[in-house]
Amino acid sequence: MNHKKEITIYDIAKKLGYSPSTVSRALNNSGSISAKTVKLIREESDKMGYRPNTIAASLRNSKSKTIGILIARINRPFIAELISGIEERARKAGYNVIISQSNDSYENEVGNAKALYDSRIMGLIASLSMETTDYRHFDQFVAQGIPIVFVDRVPKGFPSYQVIIDNYAAGYKATKHLLEQGCTRIAHFAGAQHRNVYEERRKGYEDALREFGIPVEEDLIVVCDTLSFEEGRKVTKRLLRMENPPDGIFSANDTAAVSAIMYAKKNGVRVPQDLAIIGFNDDPMAAIVDPGLSTVTHPATKMGKIAAQRILDHSETAQDDEVTEMTILNTELLIRDSSRKKELS
Amino acid sequence: MNHKKEITIYDIAKKLGYSPSTVSRALNNSGSISAKTVKLIREESDKMGYRPNTIAASLRNSKSKTIGILIARINRPFIAELISGIEERARKAGYNVIISQSNDSYENEVGNAKALYDSRIMGLIASLSMETTDYRHFDQFVAQGIPIVFVDRVPKGFPSYQVIIDNYAAGYKATKHLLEQGCTRIAHFAGAQHRNVYEERRKGYEDALREFGIPVEEDLIVVCDTLSFEEGRKVTKRLLRMENPPDGIFSANDTAAVSAIMYAKKNGVRVPQDLAIIGFNDDPMAAIVDPGLSTVTHPATKMGKIAAQRILDHSETAQDDEVTEMTILNTELLIRDSSRKKELS
DNA sequence: ATAATCAACGAAATCGATTGCATTATATTA
DNA sequence: TAATATAATGCAATCGATTTCGTTGATTAT
Numbered sequence: 001m002n003h004k005k006e007i008t009i010y011d012i013a014k015k016l017g018y019s020p021s022t023v024s025r026a027l028n029n030s031g032s033i034s035a036k037t038v039k040l041i042r043e044e045s046d047k048m049g050y051r052p053n054t055i056a057a058s059l060r061n062s063k064s065k066t067i068g069i070l071i072a073r074i075n076r077p078f079i080a081e082l083i084s085g086i087e088e089r090a091r092k093a094g095y096n097v098i099i100s101q102s103n104d105s106y107e108n109e110v111g112n113a114k115a116l117y118d119s120r121i122m123g124l125i126a127s128l129s130m131e132t133t134d135y136r137h138f139d140q141f142v143a144q145g146i147p148i149v150f151v152d153r154v155p156k157g158f159p160s161y162q163v164i165i166d167n168y169a170a171g172y173k174a175t176k177h178l179l180e181q182g183c184t185r186i187a188h189f190a191g192a193q194h195r196n197v198y199e200e201r202r203k204g205y206e207d208a209l210r211e212f213g214i215p216v217e218e219d220l221i222v223v224c225d226t227l228s229f230e231e232g233r234k235v236t237k238r239l240l241r242m243e244n245p246p247d248g249i250f251s252a253n254d255t256a257a258v259s260a261i262m263y264a265k266k267n268g269v270r271v272p273q274d275l276a277i278i279g280f281n282d283d284p285m286a287a288i289v290d291p292g293l294s295t296v297t298h299p300a301t302k303m304g305k306i307a308a309q310r311i312l313d314h315s316e317t318a319q320d321d322e323v324t325e326m327t328i329l330n331t332e333l334l335i336r337d338s339s340r341k342k343e344l345s
Numbered sequence: 346m347n348h349k350k351e352i353t354i355y356d357i358a359k360k361l362g363y364s365p366s367t368v369s370r371a372l373n374n375s376g377s378i379s380a381k382t383v384k385l386i387r388e389e390s391d392k393m394g395y396r397p398n399t400i401a402a403s404l405r406n407s408k409s410k411t412i413g414i415l416i417a418r419i420n421r422p423f424i425a426e427l428i429s430g431i432e433e434r435a436r437k438a439g440y441n442v443i444i445s446q447s448n449d450s451y452e453n454e455v456g457n458a459k460a461l462y463d464s465r466i467m468g469l470i471a472s473l474s475m476e477t478t479d480y481r482h483f484d485q486f487v488a489q490g491i492p493i494v495f496v497d498r499v500p501k502g503f504p505s506y507q508v509i510i511d512n513y514a515a516g517y518k519a520t521k522h523l524l525e526q527g528c529t530r531i532a533h534f535a536g537a538q539h540r541n542v543y544e545e546r547r548k549g550y551e552d553a554l555r556e557f558g559i560p561v562e563e564d565l566i567v568v569c570d571t572l573s574f575e576e577g578r579k580v581t582k583r584l585l586r587m588e589n590p591p592d593g594i595f596s597a598n599d600t601a602a603v604s605a606i607m608y609a610k611k612n613g614v615r616v617p618q619d620l621a622i623i624g625f626n627d628d629p630m631a632a633i634v635d636p637g638l639s640t641v642t643h644p645a646t647k648m649g650k651i652a653a654q655r656i657l658d659h660s661e662t663a664q665d666d667e668v669t670e671m672t673i674l675n676t677e678l679l680i681r682d683s684s685r686k687k688e689l690s
Numbered sequence: 691a692t693a694a695t696c697a698a699c700g701a702a703a704t705c706g707a708t709t710g711c712a713t714t715a716t717a718t719t720a
Numbered sequence: 721t722a723a724t725a726t727a728a729t730g731c732a733a734t735c736g737a738t739t740t741c742g743t744t745g746a747t748t749a750t
Contacts, residue, residue: 006706008706009706009707009708010706018730019730019731020706020707021707021709021729021732022729023707024706024708024709025728028707028708030709031728031729032727032728032729033727034728037729051462051463052707053404053707054707055403055407055465055705055706055707056706056707056735057706058400058707058735059400059404060708060734060735061707062351062736066443074429074432075425075429080419080424083419083444084418087419087444091445091460096460097443097444098411098442098444100432100436100441101429101433112436115439117396118396118397118399119399119441120398120399258633283629285630288630289633289635290634353735353737354738363699364699365700365738366700367698367699367700369737370699370739373738375738375739376739377696377697377698377699378697378698378699379697379699382698382699398735398737400735400737401705401737402737404704404735404736405736405737405738407705407706
C-alpha cells in the first residue's frame with residue numbers, strides 16, 4: 001500500500017545542490033560535466049536507488065527503446081526461435097520487445113500494426129500473416145521514419161529491410177535431392193502463392209524438375225491453405241489414390257510432411273522406398289517421426305538476431321524510403337531417412 | 346524524412362475552439378461534457394487522424410498499459426502457448442505485452458525483473474527459471490503495488506497470484522495409470538526438486554506407488570538437470586542396464602520421455618510391452634513419436650489467459666501483500682500407445 | 691426575486707527527463 | 721593586463737495528456 005516514492009533526478013539534484021540538468025547530463029555522459037561531479041552524482045544516484053523513468057525520456061524524445069514484433073503465431077517452432085533471437089539481441093542493447101500475433105488474420109495484423117505504432121516503437125520486425133496482400137498499414141511507420149524489418153514472409157514491392165532465406169535455392173535443393181534419390185514423380189505441398197516463401201520454394205521445385213527433364217504436372221502441385229497436420233493427411237490420401245501416384249513429396253513445411261509420413265506408413269506405403277519425403281523448417285518433430293524427416297534447416301534464431309541488429313543499427317540519417325536491403329541466409333539440407341530412397345531400397 | 350507531425354489534443358482544441366481539457370474529457374468520457382460537444386470532438390479527432398499518445402498518458406498516470414512476461418525460454422511449446430494466451434487476452438483489453446527470457450539463469454532473471462520494473466509495467470506474469478531459489482528481486486513489484494502472477498513454476502512462501510496445475514494429482518494419476526497397466530517397477534525422471542512442479546509430480550508418483558503397496562526406490566528416481574533429449578537418452582540407457590531394470594517410466598516432461606522411447610526401441614526394448622512410458626505436457630512431438638506418447642495435458646493457453654485476466658482484474662484497493670491466490674487447473678491423462686501395456690502385451 | 695445548485699468548460703500545474711540558451715568562473719592568449 | 725576562449729553548470733521550455741480547482745451562465749428552489 002505504501003508505494004515507495006520513486007526518486008527522480010530532482011531528488012538527486014536537491015540532495016547534492018546541483019541542478020536537474022547537471023544530474024541528467026552526468027548520468028548520460030552528455031554535455032561537459034567535470035569528472036568529479038559525474039562521479040559524485042553517479043554514486044549518489046546509486047545510493048539513493050535511482051531508476052531512470054524511461055517513460056519520461058520517451059515522451060521527451062518521442063521514442064521509446066522498444067522494438068515491436070508482429071507475427072502470425074507465437075506457438076510455432078520457427079517463430080518462437082525467431083522471437084527468442086530478437087529478444088536476446090534487443091535486451092542486450094537495453095531494448096524492450098513487445099509482441100503481437102495476428103493469428104494469420106489480415107484484420108488483426110492491421111490492428112496490431114496500429115497498436116504498435118501508437119506505442120512509439122523504435123522499430124518493427126514483422127512476418128506477414130497468410131492473408132496479407134495489402135501493405136498500406138505499414139506506411140505509417142515509413143512516414144515516421146521508423147525502420148521495418150520483414151522476416152521470412154516479406155511483402156513484394158515494399159521498400160524495407162528484409163531478412164530471409166534463399167527459398168528458391170532451398171526448394172531447388174530439396175527437389176534435386178529427391179530426384180537424385182531416384183524419384184520421378186514428385187508432388188509438392190505448396191502454400192499460398194502470394195506469400196514469397198511458398199512461391200519461391202515452388203519455383204525452385206519446378207526448376208529442379210525441368211533440369212532433370214521431368215515435366216511439371218499441375219496435378220502434383222497442391223496449394224494448401226494452412227499446411228496443417230490435417231491438411232497434410234487429406235492431401236496425401238488423395239495423392240496416393242491417384243492412378244499414378246507420386247513416389248516423392250516435397251512439402252513446404254514439416255507439419256504436413258510428417259503427416260504424410262504417418263499417413264503413408266499407416267496405409268502400407270513404405271517411406272522412403274515407395275514414397276520419399278522431404279519437409280521444410282526442421283521442426284523438432286522432424287527428428288522424432290519414424291523414419292526421420294529429411295528437411296531444410298532454417299537459421300531461425302540467427303535471423304532474429306540479425307533483424308534486431310538491423311533496427312539497432314538503423315540511423316535516422318541513413319534511411320532511404322526507396323531502397324530494400326535484404327539479408328539472404330543460406331539453408332541446408334538435413335537428410336534423414338524419409339528421403340534415403342536409394343540406400344534403403 | 347518528412348516525419349508527419351502527430352496531432353495532439355491541442356491541435357483538436359485549437360481547431361474547434363475548445364480547451365485541451367475539454368478535448369481530453371470528451372475523448373475519455375470523463376467529467377461532464379455535453380453530448381453535442383463530445384460528438385463534435387470525437388468526429389473531428391477522427392477526421393484529423395488523432396492518435397492518443399500513450400506515453401504522455403503513462404507519464405502523467407505513472408503507469409503504462411503494459412504487462413511484462415518473465416519466463417525461462419520462449420521456444421518451448423508450453424511457454425509459447427502460454428504467451429500466446431497472455432498476448433491474446435491482453436491485446437483485447439488494449440494492453441501491450443513485453444517479454445523477456447532468462448534462459449533459466451537466475452542472474453538473467455534478476456536483470457530482466459529490473460528492466461521490466463523500470464518499464465513501468467502494470468503487472469508481471471512470471472514463471473521461474475530453473476535456478477531461482479531467492480525471490481527478493483520480486484519485492485520491488487510488491488512494494489510498488491504491481492501485481493505479480495506466477496504461472497506453473499511458482500515460488501514457495503511468496504504471497505502472490507498463482508496459476509498452476511495440480512501437479513501432485515497429475516503425477517499421481519500418471520503413475521497410477523502405469524500401475525494399472527501392470528507395471529511393478531516404475532522409474533521417474535524428475536526435475537530440480539526445489540521447483541514446485543517437479544517436487545509435486547514426484548510426490549504424486551511416490552504416493553501412487555505406496556498406495557499400490559510398492560516401495561519407493563531411490564534408484565529409480567532420477568533427478569535431472571534439464572530433462573533434455575540428451576539427458577533422457579543417458580538416463581534411459583543407465584536404467585535399462587540395471588540388473589533389475591524398470592518396466593515403466595513416468596517422465597516429468599515429454600522431451601525426456603520421447604527420448605526414452607526412441608532409445609528403448611533402438612535397443613530392442615519394446616514399448617510399452619517391456620517398458621511403458623508416460624510423459625508430461627503433451628508437446629507436439631508426443632503425438633508424432635511411435636508409439637504415441639501417453640502424457641499429461643497442460644491447458645497452457647488457458648493458463649495464459651487466466652494469468653492475464655488476473656492482472657487486468659487486479660484493483661489497487663483489493664490487493665493484500667500477505668495473501669496468495671491460487672488458481673489450480675485440472676490436467677488430463679492422454680493415453681496413447683506408449684503406456685498401453687495391458688492391451689498390447 | 692434571490693440565493694443556491696449544477697452543467698459545461700477553461701487555466702494551469704503536473705508527471706520526469708532532456709536540451710537550447712544563458713551564465714559564471716577559470717584559464718589561456720595577445 | 722585586458723580580452724577571449726573554455727569548462728562547468730543553471731534556467732526554463734518542452735514532450736502530450738490528465739486533473740484539480742475555478743469560472744461562467746443557466747436552471748431550480750425558496
